[in-house]
Amino acid sequence: MYDHILIRYGELSLKKGNRKTFTNRLNNHIKRALSSFEKIRFEDRGVRYYVHLNGTEPDEIIEILRKIPGIYSFSLVAKTNSNIDDIKNLAEQVLKSEIKGNTKIKIETNRADKNFPLKSPEITKEVARHIFKNIENIKADMHEPDLTMNIDVRPEGTFIYTKVYKGLGGFPSGILGKGLLLISGGLDSVVGGYLALKKGIELEAIHFASPPHTSAQAEQKVIDLIEKIACYDSNQKITLHVIPFTKIQEQIYRNCQDDYGITIMRRMMYRIAERLAKSVNAVALVTGESVGQVASQTLESLAVINEVTNIPIVRPLSTMDKEDIIKIARDIETYDISIKPYEDCCTIFVPRHPQIKPKLSKAIEEENKFDYESLIEEALLNKKVYHLSSKKHTNIFINDENIENLF
Numbered sequence: 277m278y279d280h281i282l283i284r285y286g287e288l289s290l291k292k293g294n295r296k297t298f299t300n301r302l303n304n305h306i307k308r309a310l311s312s313f314e315k316i317r318f319e320d321r322g323v324r325y326y327v328h329l330n331g332t333e334p335d336e337i338i339e340i341l342r343k344i345p346g347i348y349s350f351s352l353v354a355k356t357n358s359n360i361d362d363i364k365n366l367a368e369q370v371l372k373s374e375i376k377g378n379t380k381i382k383i384e385t386n387r388a389d390k391n392f393p394l395k396s397p398e399i400t401k402e403v404a405r406h407i408f409k410n411i412e413n414i415k416a417d418m419h420e421p422d423l424t425m426n427i428d429v430r431p432e433g434t435f436i437y438t439k440v441y442k443g444l445g446g447f448p449s450g451i452l453g454k455g456l457l458l459i460s461g462g463l464d465s466v467v468g469g470y471l472a473l474k475k476g477i478e479l480e481a482i483h484f485a486s487p488p489h490t491s492a493q494a495e496q497k498v499i500d501l502i503e504k505i506a507c508y509d510s511n512q513k514i515t516l517h518v519i520p521f522t523k524i525q526e527q528i529y530r531n532c533q534d535d536y537g538i539t540i541m542r543r544m545m546y547r548i549a550e551r552l553a554k555s556v557n558a559v560a561l562v563t564g565e566s567v568g569q570v571a572s573q574t575l576e577s578l579a580v581i582n583e584v585t586n587i588p589i590v591r592p593l594s595t596m597d598k599e600d601i602i603k604i605a606r607d608i609e610t611y612d613i614s615i616k617p618y619e620d621c622c623t624i625f626v627p628r629h630p631q632i633k634p635k636l637s638k639a640i641e642e643e644n645k646f647d648y649e650s651l652i653e654e655a656l657l658n659k660k661v662y663h664l665s666s667k668k669h670t671n672i673f674i675n676d677e678n679i680e681n682l683f
Contacts, residue, residue: 447476
């Protein structure tokens with residue numbers, strides 16, 4: 277009976293002249309995400325997009341659609357011809373399949389096809405008269421129904437449904453360009469990456485590793501996190517660049533004033549990230565920073581750290597409370613990975629009293645105590661690159677030369 281999935285675009289309808297570009301990008305993402313389902317077909321109707329199930333069980337498809345940015349909502353629908361007798365008969369079938377015991381129902385009708393001879397209230401009355409005559413144990417309740425049956429009369433047919441599944445919203449994958457995500461392995465940065473993907477930003481990622489001070493397990497944790505959020509990208513793939521950061525970090529804590537260590541470390545990371553971003557055509561950096569959460573995220577610290585780069589920095593978590601971030605991490609199933617006890621380079625060599633109101637002149641004075649430019653060039657030259665997928669088809673590259681298969 278339920279033979280279609282109706283997909284609604286929501287916010288994309290506000291894009292006016294760019295709307296077609298947005299919807300085409302989203303429709304292509306949907307097709308790629310569902311490409312393994314051989315029987316299904318797609319139909320683009322401008323303000324609506326349909327998946328024809330052709331007998332395919334919908335449960336797995338529903339779970340995939342929940343993870344596609346740009347979808348406002350969707351419904352499993354039954355379709356019939358747009359004549360009142362067919363509509364009444366299908367409404368009866370739908371209700372009989374849905375109700376269990378005594379049920380309070382409400383009928384809502386949307387007459388998008390203005391050529392249909394009956395208006396919305398008249399359609400509702402005709403259907404109500406029919407179902408109350410033919411189905412027992414139901415009664416009308418306009419305010420607190422147990423079930424709402426929606427009738428959508430459109431030029432391409434009439435669709436009846438009782439459930440609306442909430443989508444991610446946001447914009448289609450990659451429609452707003454590419455960002456480079458600074459990912460540490462903790463709770464925040466991967467959530468920031470997810471929110472950027474949801475908003476239509478394609479991602480590559482950069483991680484700073486400091487072996488032997490950080491372990492192989494810490495690096496693997498970052499790989500696992502990227503694979504978790506890769507499903508929100510239209511290609512289900514995200515490239516991760518791992519930067520050897522040991523020499524830079526050791527020079528910072530060997531030469532610089534202790535309380536400025538975190539500030540200078542972040543300035544080095546931003547320098548490296550900007551250079552990498554330009555080489556991969558990313559137009560912004562994306563971080564998991566939340567204002568005031570740690571010493572390097574006070575407004576004064578952010579201002580001093582930002583000074584080394586002119587590239588835009590997107591901070592999706594900037595005003596979020598920690599509990600809000602944790603909730604999202606649980607929802608996207610990254611929480612249990614992030615709390616694994618493997619330290620990253622941001623949590624080693626932490627001074628007892630880090631500077632929360634650093635001065636730019638002092639930061640410059642401290643970092644000039646060692647030759648960081650040559651170390652940055654060396655780090656970028658010796659980066660590792662992982663091409664990661666939500667399906668775990670993962671290759672490792674060093675200096676862009678494929679050397680082995682990780683899985």
